[in-house]
Amino acid sequence: MKQNAWLVNGILAVAVIVLYILHFSAPSKQVSPAPDKGASTKVAYFEIDSIQNNYEFFKEVKAALLLKDQENAKQLNNLKNDYVAKYQDLQKNGALLSQAEVANRQQDLMKAEKNYQSKEQQLSQELQEESFKRLQEVKKKIEVYLNQYNKGKQFAYILSSNPDLMYYKDTAYDITADIVKGLNAEYKPKK
Numbered sequence: 643m644k645q646n647a648w649l650v651n652g653i654l655a656v657a658v659i660v661l662y663i664l665h666f667s668a669p670s671k672q673v674s675p676a677p678d679k680g681a682s683t684k685v686a687y688f689e690i691d692s693i694q695n696n697y698e699f700f701k702e703v704k705a706a707l708l709l710k711d712q713e714n715a716k717q718l719n720n721l722k723n724d725y726v727a728k729y730q731d732l733q734k735n736g737a738l739l740s741q742a743e744v745a746n747r748q749q750d751l752m753k754a755e756k757n758y759q760s761k762e763q764q765l766s767q768e769l770q771e772e773s774f775k776r777l778q779e780v781k782k783k784i785e786v787y788l789n790q791y792n793k794g795k796q797f798a799y800i801l802s803s804n805p806d807l808m809y810y811k812d813t814a815y816d817i818t819a820d821i822v823k824g825l826n827a828e829y830k831p832k833k
Contacts, residue, residue, distance in 0.1 A: 683798040688818040692806040696822045699783060699829045703776045710772060714765040721761055725754040774780055787825050791817075 694700050695819045788800050803811060
């Protein structure tokens with residue numbers, strides 16, 4: 643189970659990085675006037691890991707993905723147990739069976755193995771697609787909130803802090819607490 647949690651966390655981390663890169667590499671749709679050369683550009687940032695750890699909607703998404711991963715692991719474990727049982731039965735009773743019966747059981751084993759591999763690939767693909775979709779929902783909620791949040795602040799940029807992409811940050815411009823508080827205030831959990 644711990645390995646599955648690492649898988650989900652890894653998928654989530656990669657998805658967040660991909661979303662970050664896609665978001666900030668996409669061409670801007672809005673053209674704004676050139677800034678006054680004497681004016682300074684205001685930039686703020688938030689800690690993405692704090693959002694992941696404290697934003698209730700994100701925690702709900704993460705829990706749902708973890709649950710789906712655990713359900714997938716149960717399905718795969720059942721298929722694996724079925725394969726192992728058939729294999730052990732063949733090993734135990736193979737000498738008592740005719741050559742045709744052994745061949746049939748070996749064919750059953752091959753089908754069970756292919757079924758397992760196919761199901762593993764299918765479940766993995768479904769989990770990836772679900773993770774991407776759900777993380778897009780999280781990203782959209784954050785974007786909508788930041789748009790609303792920034793109306794009064796007027797930052798030119800609001801970035802998520804990623805240690806691999808950010809080399810310096812002045813904590814005076816850290817708006818993480820505001821964002822977590824605001825996102826959680828807007829989020830209405832499904833009961």
